Amino acid sequence: MRSINSAYAGLSGNYLFSEVARRVRAYKEKHPEADVISLGIGDVSQPLVPAVIEALHKAVDEMGRAETFRGYGPEQGYAFLREAILKHDYLSRGVNLDADEIFISDGAKSDVGNFQELFGEDAVIALTDPVYPVYEDSNAMAGRGGVHENGRWSRIVYLPCTKENNFCPALPEERVDVVYLCSPNNPTGTVLDRDALTRWVDYAKKNDSLIMFDAAYESFIRDESIPRSIFEIPGADEVAVEFRSLSKTAGFTGLRCGYAVVPKKLTARAADGTVLHLHDMWLRRQCTKYNGCPYIVQRAAEAAFMEPARTQMKAELGIYQSNADMMLKTCAKLGLEAFGGVHSPYVWLRTPGGTDSWAFFDMLLENAGVVCTPGVGFGASGEGYVRLTAFNTPELTRAALERLEKVIK
C-alpha cells in the first residue's frame, strides 16, 4: 500500500457547511416557491471599491508593456505594499515594526494554515472553543491532534468561550506551546480587550509560548480603546505572530491578499538547542513553497491602504455595521440573547428556550426561510448558539429580520 499521512483519516469532513447546504437544498426542493435568505454567509457582498479597480487596471496595463512588465516577484511581497501596510496599520497606531517583518500572501487562511509547519511535531496546541476550523485542522493534518474522539483531538487543549466567561478564554492550566487567538472573533463576534490580551502576552512570556493572533476583522472595531493588533501590547513582539487579510476589510475574498507579521525578535529552540528566528524560518518556508501574491493584486492592495479607497471602503464597512446594528436591535426587541455584532460582522445568538443549534437552524429555515450557521459546528461550546452574519445586503438583512420577528413572537 502507498504510505500516506494517516492523520487525514481522523479529520472530520467539511461537515458544517455541507450539512447546511444539504438542509437548504432539501427545503428548497420541498418549497420551490420559497425565497431563502442567508444570514449564514461568511463572504462579503459589496464589490471592490472604484479606487481599487482603477489600481488593478493600471497594473494590468503595466504588465503589457516591456518597460513595466514584472515577472517573478519577491515571495515575501513588494516593498511598496509592505511599506504601505506598515505606515497605515502599525506606525499610525504607535506600533514600531520593520517593513520586512510583514510578509504578503494570498490570504490569512493560507498563512494561518501553513505557519504550523514551523512548530515541532510534539508541540501542544491550544484553541478556543468555538473556533475558526483552520487552526484545528491544519495542526491535526500535521499530526499534532492525537486521537479524534467525540469531536475533539486528544492532544489539543480546548479553551471554552461562552457567555459565562464573557467569551474570553481562560489561560490554560498547563503549559502550551502555541495558542491561537482571534479578535474580533469568528464565530462569536466578540473582542478581547487590552487587559485580556495583556494577560495572554504575560502567559506566553512566562511559558515560552507562541501566540498566533488572527486579526482578520480588525477594521470592524469601532472603539478606539480595543487593540487592533496584538503588537499594541508591550512585549508582544517577543511572543506573537499576527495574521491579517484584505478579504473582509476590503472585499478581497475573490482577489486574494493577506499578510503575516513575524517579528524578528521571535526566537525558538530546535531539538539540538540551536536558536532559530521564526522570521528567518518563515522567509525560508515562503521562498521555497510560495510564489508570492500577484503584482496586480499587490497594486490593488496598496491602493486599498490609501485615499480615496479608504473613504470608499468606509462606506461599505458602514453597510455591514448597520446590518449588524439592525440584527442586534431586532434580537433585543424579541428578548433574544445576542453577543458580538458591535466590533464584528457576526452576531452570536443564544437559541431561545435551550433549543440546540441544529433544531433552531431547522426551525428558522422551515418557518422563516432564513439560513443561519449552527454554533455547535464551530465546537462543542457553540452548542445552543447560532451565528448570524451581517454580510448580506441591507434589503435582504431587513427582510430576514422581519421574518425572524414573525416566528419568534
Ligand SMILES: *Cc1c(COP(=O)(O)O)cnc(C)c1O
Ligand atoms: C475570513 C477569515 C480569514 C481570512 O481569510 P482569507 O484567507 O484571507 O480570505 C482569516 N481568519 C478568520 C477567522 C476568518 O474568518
